[in-house]
Amino acid sequence: MSERPMVEMDIAARRARVQALMRQRGIGVVIIYFGGQHYMLRMNQLMYLTDFKALGPAALIMPLEGEPTLVLTPQWDLPRAKDECVGVAKIVSVSPGELATAISLYTKTYRGAVALAGREDLTVHAARALYGALGAEPRDAETLVSSLAVARTPIELARVAYAATIADAGFEALCARARVGMWEYELAAEVEAAMQALGSDDNYGLIGAGPHNQAIRAPTNRRLEKGDLIVGEITPCYRGYFAQLCRTYVLGEPSDLQRAKYDMLIAAQDAGFSVAYSGAPSSGIARAINDVISAQGYGEYCRQPYMRTRGHGLGFGGVVPYDVTESASPVLETNMTMIIHPNQYIPETGYMMLGDTVAIEPEGPRILTKTARRLFSGNA
Numbered sequence: 085m086s087e088r089p090m091v092e093m094d095i096a097a098r099r100a101r102v103q104a105l106m107r108q109r110g111i112g113v114v115i116i117y118f119g120g121q122h123y124m125l126r127m128n129q130l131m132y133l134t135d136f137k138a139l140g141p142a143a144l145i146m147p148l149e150g151e152p153t154l155v156l157t158p159q160w161d162l163p164r165a166k167d168e169c170v171g172v173a174k175i176v177s178v179s180p181g182e183l184a185t186a187i188s189l190y191t192k193t194y195r196g197a198v199a200l201a202g203r204e205d206l207t208v209h210a211a212r213a214l215y216g217a218l219g220a221e222p223r224d225a226e227t228l229v230s231s232l233a234v235a236r237t238p239i240e241l242a243r244v245a246y247a248a249t250i251a252d253a254g255f256e257a258l259c260a261r262a263r264v265g266m267w268e269y270e271l272a273a274e275v276e277a278a279m280q281a282l283g284s285d286d287n288y289g290l291i292g293a294g295p296h297n298q299a300i301r302a303p304t305n306r307r308l309e310k311g312d313l314i315v316g317e318i319t320p321c322y323r324g325y326f327a328q329l330c331r332t333y334v335l336g337e338p339s340d341l342q343r344a345k346y347d348m349l350i351a352a353q354d355a356g357f358s359v360a361y362s363g364a365p366s367s368g369i370a371r372a373i374n375d376v377i378s379a380q381g382y383g384e385y386c387r388q389p390y391m392r393t394r395g396h397g398l399g400f401g402g403v404v405p406y407d408v409t410e411s412a413s414p415v416l417e418t419n420m421t422m423i424i425h426p427n428q429y430i431p432e433t434g435y436m437m438l439g440d441t442v443a444i445e446p447e448g449p450r451i452l453t454k455t456a457r458r459l460f461s462g463n464a
Contacts, residue, residue: 087239090239091239092170094239095134095170096171098232098233102114102146102232103148103149105228105232106146107148109199109225109228110196111148111196111225112147112196113145113148113194113197113198114145114200114201114225115145115191115199115201115202116129116152116201117130117141117187117202117214118138118202119210120140120141120205121205122286122321124288124321124328124401125397125401125406127229127400127403128324129201129229131324132400133152133229135170136165137285137324138161139158139161140157140158140180141157141183142156142157143155143187143202145187145190147194151174153172153174154169154175154176155176155187155190156176156177156178157178157179158179159178159179162177174190184210184213184214184216184217185217187214187218188214188217191218198218198223199222199223199228200222200224201226201229202226203226204226230403233403234403234417234420235418235420236399236443240399240400240421241419241443243322243324243325244325244327244400244441244443245452246283246322247320247326248441248453250279250283250284250320250327251279251327251328251329251453251455252329252454253282254276254284254287254289254320254329255275255329256278257275258275258316259333259460259462262335262463263463264307264335265307265308267306267308268292268304268305268307271314272289272303275289275316275318283322284321284322286320286326287319288317288319289303289317289318290303290316291314291315291316291317292304292315293309293313293314294306294313294434295313295434296434297313297434298435299435300317309335310335311334311335312334312335313342313433313434314332315330315333315437316330316331316437317329317330318330318331326399326400327399327423327441328425328441329439329441329455330425330427330438330439331437332436332459333460334459334461335463336461337461338461341432342459345430345436346438346459349377349428349436349438350457350458351376352373352426353425353439355376356369356370356373356394356424357448357449358448359372360416360442360444361416361449362417362444365412365413366405366414366415367412367413369424370412373426374394374410376426377426382431385428385429385430386428390428390429391427391428392407393407393408393409394409394425395407395423395424396408398422398423399422405420405422408422408424418445419443421444423442424439424442426438438457440452440455
């Protein structure tokens with residue numbers, strides 16, 4: 085069976101859940117607004133309900149009963165929308181200046197209270213235009229879709245798993261291509277090319293290098309030097325779904341101290357994995373990781389400004405849990421996808437990275453990235 089029929093059934097089931105929740109909340113029609121930018125940590129609710137990744141501002145007008153209408157920009161993207169959009173019979177393309185009026189026009193063809201999801205994607209100008217066209221500010225429906233998308237469906241899991249395979253290939257390219265004298269951005273381009281060849285349509289990629297890194301950052305025109313620690317946060321997207329891999333590569337021969345500190349990160353990640361199962365609080369992951377690192381004398385470095393989070397939701401936006409911290413409260417659910425990463429600034433070695441994308445299961449996390457968990461080195 086090809087993927088398309090399975091995707092169609094999956095999308096139909098998602099919409100049915102949304103419509104059931106609309107009925108509970110007394111909503112007659114919901115506008116699912118998308119601002120045109122697909123983020124790693126922000127859910128693209130429009131794509132979740134259409135399997136279509138819009139290139140510009142767009143809105144899915146979802147009625148309590150029946151099929152939705154898609155209004156999109158830019159106008160020239162209409163043929164792709166008709167080819168890729170799942171389960172949407174009516175697709176209309178308009179100019180950016182006509183978007184608010186068109187959304188209002190199609191919204192008013194349905195009866196009942198009007199609600200809006202995707203409000204944070206609206207610019208001030210776009211919000212004023214939309215509310216003016218509607219004649220009033222719509223009800224808030226920001227959690228309507230996201231509350232139903234905490235865990236991945238089988239189709240979604242397959243896409244996250246393939247994105248994880250692409251991330252593995254990206255780091256493999258980093259190990260193969262890194263050379264003394266390369267620009268950082270040149271190495272990043274090699275990683276990007278390897279992942280695009282496997283179908284990645286986006287990448288939230290951070291690659292930095294130096295003898296003593298303060299944190300992860302975007303690549304620059306700095307040339308790689310012997311002894312550099314290259315830290316990589318590699319986050320490819322496949323058909324809207326992200327996976328992430330964090331690793332550290334020494335350009336040369338690692339010192340015993342570097343190996344020992346990386347072993348500490350591996351032990352910390354193992355501790356995090358041990359409490360990452362269905363029904364457990366996400367805060368337990370952060371506590372377990374911090375306990376291992378604190379026991380080595382680095383408790384003060386387990387707090388800001390040295391460390392922000394020990395992981396976050398991942399896959400189709402960082403829905404739940406958003407950030408994995410000791411104060412986080414969400415309970416882990418089966419088939420949640422997330423990254424667990426004890427990335428850490430260490431005063432003797434600088435910043436080191438280790439992180440893997442996992443799917444939460446009752447017995448513990450299933451690790452989707454397959455790159456070995458060790459300190460990589462060579463090519464000097």
